[in-house]
Structures are given as structure tokens and as C-alpha cells.
Amino acid sequence: MVTVSTVTPVYQGENYLGQLVEKLEEVRTSWTEQYEDLKLIESIFVIDGAKDNSAAVLYELAKDRNWIRVIELSKNYGQHPATIAGILHSSGEWVVTLDEDLQHNPIFIINFLEEVVKKNSDICYARSSEKTHNSFVKDKLAILFKYAIAKLSGVPFIVDFNSFRCIRGSIGRSAAAISSHESYFDVVLCWFTDRVTKISIPLKDFRNLDESAESGYSVWSLIKHGKRMIMTSSIKILRFGLVIGIIAFGISILLAIYALYSTFYKLTPPASQGWSSTILVILFFGGLLSLLVGFVLESVSDLLLNAKGKPTFFTIDRSSDAVLEKTLAKKNGNPKK
Amino acid sequence: MNFYLTQNKYNQTTGILHFGIGLLGTAIKKIILKKEFFENIHLSNYQFDWQKIEHTPLYLANFFKTNTENLSNLKELHIIWSAGKAGFSATDSQAEHQLSQYKFILSQLIDALATKNIRPIFHLMSSGGGLFEGQTLIEANSVPNPQRPYGKMKLAEEEFLLKHQLGFQVNIYRLSSVFSVDVLDKRKGLMNILMENGLKHQVSTIFGKENTIRDYVLDKDIAKFLLAKIYNNEANGGIFCLASGKPSTIFEIRKQIEKILNKRIFISFSPVVTNAANMSYAYTAIAKKFDSENQNTCLKKLYINLTK
Known part of the structure; x- marks a missing residue:
């Protein structure tokens, strides 16, 4: 039944x-x-x-x-x-x-x-x-x-x-x-x-x-x-902060390499003294902070889901579906064996 | 075998003969001695060796002899039967053995009381789980259809009294899954095991499924319902289904316990599933005036008792 x-x-x-x-x-x-x-x-x-x-x-x-x-x-x-x-x-x-x-x-x-x-x-x-x-x-x-x-x-x-x-x-x-x-x-x-x-x-x-x-x-x-x-x-929206942090941090590293390289080889004349380093420092530490805050938020999110009781796994018994299928089929005059 | 001599609500002398010292037996004894109903209680213990039940006539003779004066004032004697070692997994022979013991003892008792002109009023603890196994929602008109030796034995116990009830009254209590908030040494129920093992960081093995539905009632609530009947002189016979009406899954209980313990508990599910059929009770099936305490409150009490 x-x-x-x-x-x-x-x-x-x-x-x-x-x-x-x-x-x-x-x-x-x-x-x-x-x-x-x-x-x-x-x-x-x-x-x-x-x-x-x-x-x-x-x-x-x-x-x-x-x-x-x-x-x-x-x-x-x-x-x-x-x-x-x-x-x-x-x-x-x-x-x-x-x-x-x-x-x-x-x-x-x-x-x-x-x-x-x-x-x-x-x-x-x-x-x-x-x-x-x-x-x-x-x-x-x-x-x-x-x-x-x-x-x-x-x-x-x-x-x-x-x-x-x-x-x-x-x-x-x-x-x-x-x-x-x-x-x-x-x-x-x-x-x-x-x-x-x-x-x-x-x-x-x-x-x-x-x-x-x-x-x-x-x-x-x-x-x-x-x-x-x-x-x-929880998770996905918090991960957004982490991703922004990673991108900003990555860009700051790449730009730093480029800035050092161009200064060293004097590829382009500096537009104004100190501008590049200021931007790089902001980008580097901003990115790093976002990255760290992202990690913290993701850990908090994990804790929250754990506190909310999100199961690690869950077993299920779907064996009664066969009985339901048979019952529904019978009604339509199409009994299944 | 315990004998309590007391007075009911109408100050009538009341005698209670009680068989069984298990989970329910202990709860009944505790409630009586806590004087929640009866005020003046005289308790006497009588020897009863379950290994030598052939000596039952001797045990009963001793009981009647030492209580000649007390019993002479009694017209009725309440007999509470909450005895029996067999559980759900009892084999045919174990169930048959227990049934024959039960029939033998009660026959002897009925005969002995007949000679003393004392009318017995029986209170039999039966098992809703055993009688209705496999029926999802038990209603007032559900018909018992036991699937296992234990359930068949419980039904036979009921029938034995109902067939022989000429001249006396039979109160049958069909219980759902019984649990206790006391610290137990044996016959611990699911909640007690999960909570105790949780506290000890030990793994509990479940012989069912996480989704199995059960209805849990507290041993003390059952004891109170039964004793209120005796105290109020309302034990007029009948079948009473004692359940909470709140179905619970093992998963739900697990989560409630985890919340109380504030940590995850470890459960291993045995591949040998012996008792996985869902079982719950419709409100209409539950005996009137039966109050069951909130399950979550009980779990908190159990935690307090275990950590005292």
C-alpha cells in the first residue's frame, strides 16, 4: 500500500x-x-x-x-x-x-x-x-x-x-x-x-x-x-568575494612584474613618479585582503551549513515506487506484471 | 512480585499486585512510591523465581497467607502484568515459552482469587508495535495482524484474558515504542542508546533505517495513565492505545540529540534490518485522557539525567 x-x-x-x-x-x-x-x-x-x-x-x-x-x-x-x-x-x-x-x-x-x-x-x-x-x-x-x-x-x-x-x-x-x-x-x-x-x-x-x-x-x-x-x-554568493580577491591579487602580481620589467628596461617613460607603485600596492593588498576575507567567509559558510545540519550523505529507499507504478498502471486498465 | 496496599480517590482500600520489573515495571513502581496518586502505601515484595515457575502455587499461597487480613477487606484486586523478557526479535520457541509461563501463572492466580471471592481487575501491557507491525497509520478500527512471534504472543496474551474474562475486567494497554528518561542498565531504547553513546563518543548500531517512522511514548506517561485509572476507580475494562500521535524518524531523533549534545553523533546502520516498517498512530486511535510529554523535552531530561 x-x-x-x-x-x-x-x-x-x-x-x-x-x-x-x-x-x-x-x-x-x-x-x-x-x-x-x-x-x-x-x-x-x-x-x-x-x-x-x-x-x-x-x-x-x-x-x-x-x-x-x-x-x-x-x-x-x-x-x-x-x-x-x-x-x-x-x-x-x-x-x-x-x-x-x-x-x-x-x-x-x-x-x-x-x-x-x-x-x-x-x-x-x-x-x-x-x-x-x-x-x-x-x-x-x-x-x-x-x-x-x-x-x-x-x-x-x-x-x-x-x-x-x-x-x-x-x-x-x-x-x-x-x-x-x-x-x-x-x-x-x-x-x-x-x-x-x-x-x-x-x-x-x-x-x-x-x-x-x-x-x-x-x-x-x-x-x-x-x-x-x-x-x-550560503556558499555561492560568498564564493563571489573569494573569486574577486583571487582576480585582484593575480592582476596585481602580473602588473607588478610588468611594472618592474618596464622600469628596469625603460620600455616606457613613467607618466608620473610613484603612480604605478601606489596602484600596485592598493591592488596587491586589496586583493590579498579580499582573498583572505573570502577564505574566512567560506569557512564561516561551511560552519553555518554544518550548524544547519546539512547532511554528509543520506540513504533512501525507493522500492515502493514499483508498487505505486503498478497501482497507477492498473487504474488505466494496463496491469503490469 | 510486588503487592501495594493503599486507598483510592474515594478512600476505598485498594490492592495492586504487580508482575514485572522491566522498563515499565520500574516506572510504575516509581510513580506509586512517589505518591503522585496514592498517599498511604504499604509495599511488600514477594519471592517469584521465573526459572521455577512450577512453584507458582507455592509463591501465591505464601502471598495469600501473609496477606489474609489485608485481602479480607478487598473485593477487587488490580493485577498489573508488565512482565516478560521476550522482545521483537524473539524466536517462536522463546515466545511460546513466555506465553505458556504467562498462561500458567495467570490461571493459577485466577483460580486462587476465585476461592477467596476476590474479583481480579487485569491490566495487561501489550504491544502496538507487535500487533500492528507493517500497518503504517494505525487507526481506531485497525485490526491486529502480527507478523512475528513476539506480536503473535502478545495477541495470544490479550485473547487469553479476554476469553476468560467472565467475572472480571480486563484493561489492555497497547503501547507504541516505549522509552525512558532514566539511566538504564538494560533494555535501553533507541533514544537512551543514541544519547549515551553520543556522550561517550561511541558508535551506535541501528537495526533499522534512518527513515523508519516510529511513535515514542514515555514509560512514566504510561504508568500515570494506568495508575490514574486505578486511583479514580475507572478501570472498567477496555483496550487502550497509548501513543503520542507524533511520528518521528530515527533521523529526526538523531538531529534532536545532536542539537542537545551540540555535536554530531556516530551511527552505523546494520545491514541486518530487522524492524524497518513504518508505524504511526492516528490521533483518533489514541486513548482518551492519555497525555504524552513532548519528545524533545524528554530528550533534554534524559541528557540531564545522564550527565548528573
Whole structure:
């Protein structure tokens, strides 16, 4: 039996939670009918200091549904910590995280599973097949921002990051176990695997379309996300300083040789007395300092990653993928032996 | 075999006969003697040689003889069974041997109590891990399906009491993975081993996988739940699943311990994997009123106890 858990952080979802649970229930029931070895065992909702009536709505919904589990955080910690808390309470072999506001339709969970089996992946992100925000500029800016952060952080999968994701349970729980309050969960996930894929599905930001509701996203939050991504991945941006130092130091040595050579052989008359030596001294010591600071920063970065718990290695068992593949194939009337 | 004579919440004289001095047995004894529930406690120890269980009638006769007056005031006797050496890796013969000992002792006890007109109320420590092995998320309606001799033995222990429960009550406690924050000499659980070896810079060998999910409960929480039932006169029979409801991987525990110790701990994973199936408990399966202490807090307490 392949088991799936869903995790939903809840902040202001009272208007959407009823429908979301209904959709999850439909998926759960349809899977039981259609698939022999696939089960949505639990849907975990993490109340992240919700500012509306979400908690009461959820407890009411959970009354008659023993597969719904409600976890309440003591205050508002943010979407990532809430997701991490949910994942740490999950048991499924696959964990799907989805937002509270119906932007992520549970009906597509099966598409995730098909994709991970097909691509032999550990993580699958949703990519919107249509405009998410109904704003061309906002959508394009978000993509551009992600590309820039991917370059700076050295984590190419950043461009695919999305809160609607399907994660192999063992990887999700391990990443959640080492994530701290400042870690960017998706970057931590990439410490455990590079088998990351994506699928195109329609995602619609209903909250953004609903003018009365407050959007959770702003330019400031985008910048904060970017900062956390870079700080979690650390190394690459710090290496930049080291590279500049090496280049400056190298150039200063070459120029010094050239200056000495040209002075000694009087190749060119000095433009002004002392100018070359001043530049060379600045370049030499500036480069040397950058080089040393670069080394120090890289060592600090190493220590930071170590403190954050970046694993030296991680073992994984993907044997249940064969069962999932067989189950999914059977549904399509194409039983595999 | 320990016998405690005390009073419950309603000042009724209460007798508790306790078999087992392992992890749980010790926790139960500690909680009783700490007077967290019962105030006036009279404890007597009785000889019971597990190598000579054929002498059980003699041991019981001695117990009844020395307690004639005490027992004459009792209409009910709580019998806590937390005994047994066999663990998850027990062989068929080891499990069978333990089961036959269990049946023999309890049959003798039931017969003896019947002649004294004392109604036994049984409290049996069973094993959720043994009974539900291989079932990922155990729910309220999950059906036991033991995979190994140990689990089959535990199920047989339950069935033995349930089949013979005419005239007495049976409280069965199905436990998830039990751990302790005390310094132990034997039968140490995963957390105790990882923490102790971490402190000593020694390598711990795990016969599972890093991603294996388990649900951990503290021995004292189980003891408190059971003793509260006795103290509040609420031991009316039933099956109680005692788990925390918080699944944890070995990896997660390792990281928590590393954070507490402020250093990396060394783990070697044995190629002989004996117990790698995931196991967790749905909240709905867990007994009402069962409170389990936060795992991370427990680990900190364990660290304090080990470094005292």
C-alpha cells in the first residue's frame, strides 16, 4: 500500500477550508474506489496563529472525519514553519503540501504521483499552466526574481519552487527535521535530492481575485523569501568575494612584474613618479585582503551549513515506487506484471 | 512480585499486585512510591523465581497467607502484568515459552482469587508495535495482524484474558515504542542508546533505517495513565492505545540529540534490518485522557539525567 499525506498551513482560510476538505474527501473516496494500493491516509491542517475563524471551522470539519488532523501552533510562525510542523506529523510515503485557498486543487495530486513515478523523482513541484495573479507584470517579476536568486544561490531548482509540491515522505521529514526558523524549506529539500521535477497544472490565486481578501504576498515578502533562500544555500554568493580577491591579487602580481620589467628596461617613460607603485600596492593588498576575507567567509559558510545540519550523505529507499507504478498502471486498465 | 496496599480517590482500600520489573515495571513502581496518586502505601515484595515457575502455587499461597487480613477487606484486586523478557526479535520457541509461563501463572492466580471471592481487575501491557507491525497509520478500527512471534504472543496474551474474562475486567494497554528518561542498565531504547553513546563518543548500531517512522511514548506517561485509572476507580475494562500521535524518524531523533549534545553523533546502520516498517498512530486511535510529554523535552531530561 502506498500512502499519501497532505499538509496545509492555515492562516486565514475560513472561507475556503470547507470546500478544500470536500475536495480532499472526493479524492480520498475516488482513490479507494479506483486504486488497490493507494490511499490518502491523512490530511494535516496546521493552524498557524490563524487570524480568522479557521480553527473553529477546522475542528468542526474534523469531528466526523478521522482522517483530518488539526495541529495548532502557539502563534503565527509563517508558512514554512507551519508546513514543516505538518510534515513532521505526517506518516505517508508521499507528502503533498497545498495552500488553504483552493489555489491548489487536490484533484491534481494524482498527476504528481504519476510524474514522480515516470521521472523517478523525489520531489515534484506544480507550475502554473496559466497566469497565477491575473497580472502579467507580477507573474513575470516573480519568475525573473526566482532566476536571479537561483543564480546567486547556486540552487537551480529555485525557479520551480512552489508551495504545491509532492515530496517523498522520508526526504520531506528529514528536511523538516533539520530546518530551523530561518531555513528555506525547499532549499533544504535540495540537500537531500537532485531528482526534482515539475508538472504544469492550472493554479489560480482566488485570494488575489477576491478583492475583499488580503493578499499574503508583497514585494517585501518576495525580498524576504529571496534573502532566506540565499542564506540557506550560503556558499555561492560568498564564493563571489573569494573569486574577486583571487582576480585582484593575480592582476596585481602580473602588473607588478610588468611594472618592474618596464622600469628596469625603460620600455616606457613613467607618466608620473610613484603612480604605478601606489596602484600596485592598493591592488596587491586589496586583493590579498579580499582573498583572505573570502577564505574566512567560506569557512564561516561551511560552519553555518554544518550548524544547519546539512547532511554528509543520506540513504533512501525507493522500492515502493514499483508498487505505486503498478497501482497507477492498473487504474488505466494496463496491469503490469 | 510486588503487592501495594493503599486507598483510592474515594478512600476505598485498594490492592495492586504487580508482575514485572522491566522498563515499565520500574516506572510504575516509581510513580506509586512517589505518591503522585496514592498517599498511604504499604509495599511488600514477594519471592517469584521465573526459572521455577512450577512453584507458582507455592509463591501465591505464601502471598495469600501473609496477606489474609489485608485481602479480607478487598473485593477487587488490580493485577498489573508488565512482565516478560521476550522482545521483537524473539524466536517462536522463546515466545511460546513466555506465553505458556504467562498462561500458567495467570490461571493459577485466577483460580486462587476465585476461592477467596476476590474479583481480579487485569491490566495487561501489550504491544502496538507487535500487533500492528507493517500497518503504517494505525487507526481506531485497525485490526491486529502480527507478523512475528513476539506480536503473535502478545495477541495470544490479550485473547487469553479476554476469553476468560467472565467475572472480571480486563484493561489492555497497547503501547507504541516505549522509552525512558532514566539511566538504564538494560533494555535501553533507541533514544537512551543514541544519547549515551553520543556522550561517550561511541558508535551506535541501528537495526533499522534512518527513515523508519516510529511513535515514542514515555514509560512514566504510561504508568500515570494506568495508575490514574486505578486511583479514580475507572478501570472498567477496555483496550487502550497509548501513543503520542507524533511520528518521528530515527533521523529526526538523531538531529534532536545532536542539537542537545551540540555535536554530531556516530551511527552505523546494520545491514541486518530487522524492524524497518513504518508505524504511526492516528490521533483518533489514541486513548482518551492519555497525555504524552513532548519528545524533545524528554530528550533534554534524559541528557540531564545522564550527565548528573
